[in-house]
Amino acid sequence: MSGAALGSDVRTQRTRPPGVPRARRRLTQRRREWIAGYLFVAPDCLGLLVFVAIPMVLSFVLGFFESTGFGGYRFAGLANYQRMFSDPLFLNSVTVTFIYLVLFVPLLFCVSLGLALLVRQKRPLIGLFRSLFFAPNVISLVVVGVVWQFLLVDNIGVVNRVSDALGLGTRSWLGDPKFALASVLLVSVWFFMGYYMTIFLAGLQDIPRHFYDAARVDGAGRVQTFRHITWPLLRPTSLFVLLLTTITGVGGLQGFDLIYIMTRGGPNNATSLAIFYIYQQAFQYSDFGYAAAMASFVAFILFAAMLVMFALTRGGRFDYD
Amino acid sequence: MTTTRRPDAPSRVGSFSLWLGIALLSLLTVAPLVWMFSGAFKTQDDIYGISPIPPHPTLGNFVDVFTKIPFARYIFNSAFVAIIVTLVALLFHSMAGYALARLRFPGREIIFTSIFATLLVSVPVILVPLFIVVKTLGLVNSYWGLIVPAIFNAFGIFFLRQFYLSLPRELEEAAAVDGFGYWRIYWHIVLPLSRPLLAALAVFFFLANWNSFLWPLTITENPNLWMIQVGIASFQQQYAAAWNYIMAAATVAALPTLALFFVFQRRLAETIKFSGVGG
Amino acid sequence: MGNSSQLSRRSFLTRTAGAGLALGAGPTLLTACGGSSSSSGPLTFWNFYAPAKVAGGSVPASQSKWFDDLIATWNKSHKPQIKLQYIADYLNGSKLQTAFAAGKGPDIFLISPGDFLRYYNGGVLEDLTPHVTKEAQQDFFPNVMKTRTVDGKIHALPMEVEPMAFFYSVKAFEGAGLSEADVPKTWDDLLNVAHKLRTKKRFGVTFETTPGYYQDFTWYPFMWEGGADVVGPDGKTSAFDAKGTVDALRLWQESIKSGVAPRKFLGTGGNDILANLATGYTAIQNCGIWSISALKSKPRFEYGMFKLPTPPGGRYTTVLGGWAFVANAKGKDPEAAAKFCAWALGSMSDDSVRRVADWCVKAKSDIAPRKSSTDLATKEGGYSSAPMKFFKDEVFPAGRGEPRYPPQVVKAVQQAIQSCQLSGADPAAQARQAGESIDSYLKSYKGASLA
DSSP, X not given: OHHHHHHHHHHHHHHSOTTOHHHHHHHHHHHHHHHHXXXXXXXXXXXXXXXXXXXHHHXXXXXXXXXXXXXXXXXXXXXXXXXXXXXXXXXXXXXXXXXXXXXXXXXXXXXXXXXXXXXXXXXXXXXXXXXXXXGGGGSOHHHHHHHHHHHXXXXXXXXXXXXXXXXXXXXXXXXXXXXXXHHHHHHHHHHHHHHHHHHHHHHHHTSOHHHHHHHHHTTOOHHHHIIIIIHHHTHHHHHXXXXXXXXXXXXXXXXXXXXXXXXXXOSTTTTOOXXXXXXXXXXXXXXXXXXXXXXXXXXXXXXXXXXXXXXHTTTTOXXXX | OOOOOOTTOOOHHHHHHHHHHHHHHXXXXXXXXXXXXXXXXXXXXXXXOSOSSOSSOOSHHHHHHHHHSOHHHHHHHHHHHHHHHHHHHHHHHHHHHHHHHHOOOTTHHHHHHHHHHGGGOOHHHHHHHHHHHHHHTTOTTSHHHHHHHHHOOHHHHHHHHHHHHTSXXXXXXXXXXTTOOHHHHXXXXXXXXXXXXXXXXXXXXXXXXXXOOHHHHHHOOSGGGOXXXXXXXXXXXXXXXXXXXXXXXXXXXXXXXXXXXHHHHHHHHHHHHHHHHOO | OHHHHHHHHHHHHHHHHHHHHHHHHHHHHHHXXXXXXXXXXSEEEEESSOOGGGOBTTBXXXXXXXXXXXXXXXXXXXXXXXXXXXXXXXXXXXXHHHHHHXXXXXXXXXXXXXXXXXXXXXXXXXXXXXXXXXXXXXXBOHHHHGGGEETTEEOOEESOBEEEEEEEEHHHHHHTTOOGGGOOOXXXXXXXXXXXXXXXXXXXXXXXXSOSHHHHHHHHHHHHHTTOOSBOTXXXXXXXXXXXXXXHHHHHXXXXXXXXXXXXXXXXXXXXXXXXXXXXXXXXXXXXXXXXXXXXXXXXXXXXXXXXXXXXXXXXXXXXXXXXXXXXXXXXXXXXXXXXXXHHHSOOSHHHHHHHHHXXXXXXXXXXSXXXXXXXXHHTTTTOSHHHXXXXXXXXXXXXXOOOXXXXXXXXXXXXXXXXXXHOOOHHHHHHHHHHHHHHHHHTOOSSOOO
C-alpha cells in the first residue's frame, strides 16, 4: 500500500509544480478516499462475490455436468438442457410457475392496494388494524404453512367445517389438484398483503395534498379522484411493487417454504413450482447438474423479466422526476 | 400518519360501516393465528373443534414440546445465528453503504450496480452451487455455514446507501477539517446518525434469519445445529398427528417475532416505506 | 492533519485486523460446539428412530430403546465406537442424499429396497458377505434377500419384514351394519363396503396419496395381483403397459373419484394408523404390519384385518417391505461398519438371533427376516396373538419382496399413479406412457440388475 502511495505522490509532483501544498494535499486526500472506499466496500463485495456471484456462475457451469450424487461429476455438454425440455415434469413446473405468477402478482397487487386505500385515512384504532393486516408477514413461512395445513385438513378442518356450515360442502383444499395451487397462492397473498399495503401507504402519503384539494374544488368523485390523481401519481410505487412481487413470485422463498411444508409439490405435481422441482432434483435425487441447468434457465427468465421491468421503469427509477 | 379527512369524506354512517368493515377484515386476517394460538392450549380431543376458545385449556402441550424435543436448543441456535448475522451484516452493510454514498473512488458506480444486480439472485435459484461452495469451504454442518452466507444481502446495503445519500454533506466536512479519518467519520458521526435506520434494519434482519428455513435445512444435518424453523418442520413430521403439539411449537416460534413486531412496528413500517419510495 | 489522518488509518487497519482475527478464530470455536460428525471420532449410524429421551409421536419408546441397547452392547466390547444419529423425515426428506453428495455420508445407515439401487450404483454399499457365515446367509429367507443381493454378494442386511394388508375399525363396521362376514374379498367388494362405511366425517377406505417410494411400494401388489409388473423377468425391459397395471391404476382412481377415499391423510400419511384409522378419519386403511404395535397404544380401539382383495381372475399377493442395515463403502472405516451390521443382525450367535426376534415381536410388530429368529419368536409366543398370527400365517406366505428400481423408474411409476389417482387421467394412456419412459431409461441403464 505504501508503494502505491509513493507512486501517486511522485505522479502528483510531476503534474503539479512543486511547492503547492494545497493541491498536493487535495490529491493525497483523494487517494486516501479511494483506499478508504475500497476498504469499506471490501467485506460486502467479497461476501457477495463468494456467496452470490460465484454460485451464480457455478450454476451455469454445473449445468453442463452430470452428477452421480456421490460427489462425482462428468462433463455432459448440453445433455441437461436437452433433458430439461423433454422432461414433462419440468415443463409442468414451468407451467405451474407461470400460472402462479400470473395470478399471484395481480392478486397481491390489488389486495394490498385495496387494503392501503382502506386503512389510509386516520380513524379510531386504525394503527392497530394496520398492524393486524401486517402481522402474518412477521411469522415464518414454516409456521404459516403448518398453521394453514391444520386449518385446511380434509373433512374436519376449520375451513371445511365453516364452508360446510355455510352450505358450500367440504373440499380437499390441499389434496385436490384443482384447488391446491389456489390454496397455496391465497396463503401467499395473505402472508404478503400487509407488507405491500405498507409500501402502498407510503406511496399514497407521498402524493401531495394539493392535488386532492384541486380535485375537490373541481367536484371530482371518489372514482374520478382515484383514476386521475391517485393511480397516476402512485405509478412509481406500483412499478416497484410489481418488480418485487415478480421476483418473489418466481424465485422467492415463499414458493419454496410453503410448498415444502404444505404440499411437497403435490398433489400430482399441481403445486410443483420450478424452484421446488429444482430443489427436489438436486437434494432428493442428487441430480445437481440437472438442477443447476434448470436453475440457470429460471435465472435467465428472471433476468429477462427484469430487463423488461427496467425498460419500463427507465432504468429502475421509481421516483418522480 | 397525519392525513385528516379525505376531500370526499363520506357521511358518518358510511364512515362507521367502513370502519366496521376494516375492523372485521383485520380480525379475519389474524384469525388463522388465533386458531394457532388457541390450538396450542387445546387437548388432543378438542383440537378440531371450531371454537377458538379451548374447552379444556391446558399448558401440557408446551411442557411436552419442550421436554420431548430439544426445542430450547433450536431457539438458542436461531437466536444465536440471527443475532450474529444481524450485527455483522449491519456493520458490513453500513460500511459499504457509507462508502457507496459518500466516498468517491473509481469503479464506485460499477460496484453499486453489481451489488444491486445481486438482488435479482434468489437463494432457491443458486441453492445447489451455493451448497457446493459452502461445502468446499468446509462449512457444511457448522454454525459457521449457517451464519456466513446469510450475512451478505444487497437489500441492506441498498437501504443504507439511500439513507447516507440524504445526510447533509456539512457534517462530514466539519469532521474532516477536524482531522477525522474516514473510519472515524464513519464510526463517530455516520453510524450514530443512522441509528434509527440501523435499529429498523436490525429488526428486519433478525426476523429474516429467525424465520429462515431453506438454507438451515440444506446445510445442517446435525440436530444440535437445527434452527427453530427446521425443528418445527421435522417436529411436524414426527408428531404429524398431534396438531395440539404442533400448534404449541408453532406458537413458540411465532411469539418472539410477533412481539418484536409489535414493539418495533413503527420503525418497521418506516423502513418498508423507505424501501418503497427510495431508489 | 496529515499526521492524524495517518494515525486514523493505522487505527482503522489495526481494528480491521483485529476483526479479521476474531473472525478467523471463530470457525474453530464454532465447529467445536457444532460437532462435525464425519471427519473423525465414532462411526455414525443414521436412523429414523428418535432417541428414547425424545421419543413419542410416531416412534414408540421400545423401538428407540432397542437401538440404544444395540449400540451400548457394541460399544462395550468393540473398538470403533458407534454413535446413533436420529434423522427426521428420513423417507421423504433429503438429508441422506445431501450428505452423500457432500461426501459426508454416514458410516452405517438404514435403507429400504426401493432405494437400494441408487446407493449400490453410487458405489457406497460395502459388501457384507465376508462377515456373514454361510450358515447365517442361509438363515435369511431367500425372498427377503433377493433384493439385497447383487451377483451373490450381500449388500444389506434386513432387520424386519413388513407385509401390507388392510385394517378396519370394528366400530365403524358395526355402525354400518356390517360384520366380519362382509370383509371384502374382491376389489368390487372393497369399494362397495367402503361406500357403505363412508359418512360425512369418515372415509371408507384409504390408499396412500403422497408421492414417493412408499406410495409405489403400497401400490405394487395391486398391480401384481392382475399379473402385471414394472419390468420383465430379465429386468431389462418394461412390462408396465399391461392390463393388470391399468386395472390397479383404475381401482385407486375409482376410490378417489367416488369419494370413498381421502386425498389427504392426517398424521405422517398412509402409513400412520393412529392418526387415521384410530381417530375415525377412515373406516378401512391400507397399511402394514407395523400398525399392530402402533395400535397397542390405543388398547380400547377394536380393529380387524383382511388380506388384499383380488381383481377378477387375479391371484392374491402382497408386498413385503422392511428396512436393512448397510455399511458405507466410502465411510471412515467400511470394514468395521460392515462387521457391525453382520454382528448386529447376521450372526448365528444367540445374541444376534434374539436381537432380530426382539425387534420384530417386542420392539415392533414385524415378520422376522431369519428362520432362527422366527422360530425363537414363535416359541416364545411372539406370534400367538391373533393379529401377528394372521400376518405370519396368512398375509406373509404369498408375499413378494419390495422390488428395487432406480429412482427414474420409481418416478415413472409414481407419475402414473399420481395422475390417475388424483387428476383423473386415463389409466391406459398413463400405463403406456410410463412403460415407454421406463423402456427408454433402461436402454441406457448401466447399474446392477433390477430383477
